[in-house]
Amino acid sequence: MPDVDVDRRLRRYHRSWDPRHLWPEVSESAFLSATRQIADVTTVILTGSESRPRLDPDRDITHALPIAAFASGMGPLLGYWIESGTPTAPSDVARSLAVQLDHGRQRAARMRTELETVLGAFHQRGIQATVLKGMHTGWAYFPEPGTPPMADIDLLVEPLAVPAAHDALLNLGFTRGACLRERTTWIPSGSRIPVSLEMTHVDNPWDLDLHATLDRRMAETVPVSLGSVGPDDLHTWSVGPETAWVLSQPLLTAYLGVHVSSHFEATSLIRLVELALAIRRGVERRHLDWDALARRLRTTGSSAFAYPALELTEKLVPGILDSSLRALVRDDAPSAVRRLVDQSGPGTARRLHRHSLDSRLMWLATWRQRASWLWTRLWPHIGDEPMRPLEALRIQAERARRMLTGRMRWRRPG
Structure with missing residues (x-):
C-alpha cells in the first residue's frame, strides 16, 4: 500500500515544484553533482573509454546518488551494469541500485502482461496497434527489459480505429483521462498514489497513452509532423501470443528525437541512452541510413525539432551522429533553441530545481x-x-x- 507520507509529499511538490518536498534530505547541489557523475559514468560505459570505471560519489553526495539515479531514469540500468561488473561502486550505492534493478525487472514483466491483455482486446476487435517508445525499445535495444523504467504504455492506432480502441479499453476497466487531438490518456483501475518516490516500484501506478498519430505539439501550440506512416516504416513484433507493429529506422530515430525534444526541460538521461542505443544498433545492422533520416526530417519540416535530443545524445556519446546530419539539424534550429542546448549537458538538461520560461518559449x-x-x-x-x-x-x-x-x-x- 502507498505510504500516507508519499501522498502528502506529492501534494506539497505539485504546489511548489520544489524537489525538497519529495526528497528533503537531498540538496540541490548534491542532486546536480550526483546527476553529473551518473552522466559521466554513462558516457564512459557507452564509449568504452575505460575498462573498469567507478561510480564513486564523495560523502556529500552518496545519499543523493540513488535519488538522482531514479530521477534520471538510470537506476535499473546502473544496477545492471554494476551487477555485470562495470562500473564498480560502494556497497551501499550498489545495494540501492540493485533494488531499483529488481523492481525494474518485476515491473517490466508486469507491464508486458498488461500490454498482452490490451493487444488481445484490440485484436478481438480487428485493431492492429503499433507499440511505441519504452515498451518496444526496452526489449529491442536495452541489455534487458527491466533496465529502462516502465512508466506507461504507448500505442498507436489508425484514426478510424480509435473509437473501437476506446471501447476496448473501457471494457477492460480503464478510465479516460486527459484528451488531446493527438492522443488520449487511459487510466487503469487501482490507486494513483505511488508506492515509492525513490524508485520505479513494481506497484507504482501506470497509464496508457493511445495515439491516433505520431504528430505532436511543441509548447502545446506548435505542430510537428513526421509524415504519414507507410509499410516500410513498420515491422512486426511478437508480444507473447500477440503481435503488433513497431517503428523501423529511420522513423524510429526521428520519432524518439522529436519526442525527447518536446520535453526538453524534462529530458531524462535514460531517454538519451535509449536514443543512443537505437542509433547504434541501427548503424551496426545497416538499418539506419543517415541520408534517409535527413530526408525524413527535412521533408516533414521536423529537423529543428529533433535537434535538442540528437545534440544531447551526441554530447553523451561523442561521434555517434553522422556529422552532416548533426550540422543539418543544428542549422535548421532557431537560435534560441541552439543557445539553450549549448548551455545544457546530458546530465543537466533536466532542471528539477529551477525552471525557466525561455525553455518553454523556445519553439x-x-x-x-x-x-x-x-x-x-x-x-x-x-x-x-x-x-x-x-x-x-x-x-x-x-x-x-x-x-x-x-x-x-x-x-x-x-
Whole structure:
C-alpha cells in the first residue's frame, strides 16, 4: 500500500515544484553533482573509454546518488551494469541500485502482461496497434527489459480505429483521462498514489497513452509532423501470443528525437541512452541510413525539432551522429533553441530545481504561436479542455508562487 507520507509529499511538490518536498534530505547541489557523475559514468560505459570505471560519489553526495539515479531514469540500468561488473561502486550505492534493478525487472514483466491483455482486446476487435517508445525499445535495444523504467504504455492506432480502441479499453476497466487531438490518456483501475518516490516500484501506478498519430505539439501550440506512416516504416513484433507493429529506422530515430525534444526541460538521461542505443544498433545492422533520416526530417519540416535530443545524445556519446546530419539539424534550429542546448549537458538538461520560461518559449517563432501559448497560460487546460474557473485560479496562484520563490525564472541558468 502507498505510504500516507508519499501522498502528502506529492501534494506539497505539485504546489511548489520544489524537489525538497519529495526528497528533503537531498540538496540541490548534491542532486546536480550526483546527476553529473551518473552522466559521466554513462558516457564512459557507452564509449568504452575505460575498462573498469567507478561510480564513486564523495560523502556529500552518496545519499543523493540513488535519488538522482531514479530521477534520471538510470537506476535499473546502473544496477545492471554494476551487477555485470562495470562500473564498480560502494556497497551501499550498489545495494540501492540493485533494488531499483529488481523492481525494474518485476515491473517490466508486469507491464508486458498488461500490454498482452490490451493487444488481445484490440485484436478481438480487428485493431492492429503499433507499440511505441519504452515498451518496444526496452526489449529491442536495452541489455534487458527491466533496465529502462516502465512508466506507461504507448500505442498507436489508425484514426478510424480509435473509437473501437476506446471501447476496448473501457471494457477492460480503464478510465479516460486527459484528451488531446493527438492522443488520449487511459487510466487503469487501482490507486494513483505511488508506492515509492525513490524508485520505479513494481506497484507504482501506470497509464496508457493511445495515439491516433505520431504528430505532436511543441509548447502545446506548435505542430510537428513526421509524415504519414507507410509499410516500410513498420515491422512486426511478437508480444507473447500477440503481435503488433513497431517503428523501423529511420522513423524510429526521428520519432524518439522529436519526442525527447518536446520535453526538453524534462529530458531524462535514460531517454538519451535509449536514443543512443537505437542509433547504434541501427548503424551496426545497416538499418539506419543517415541520408534517409535527413530526408525524413527535412521533408516533414521536423529537423529543428529533433535537434535538442540528437545534440544531447551526441554530447553523451561523442561521434555517434553522422556529422552532416548533426550540422543539418543544428542549422535548421532557431537560435534560441541552439543557445539553450549549448548551455545544457546530458546530465543537466533536466532542471528539477529551477525552471525557466525561455525553455518553454523556445519553439514559439510567431506572434500567433505566442498568443496561443499565452492563452493556455492565462486559462490553463487539461488536455485540450479549459479548466473550470476556480481550478484555473488555483493554478495561476501556484504559478505566481513559483515565480516569487525563484522556482520559475525568466532565463535558464547556464
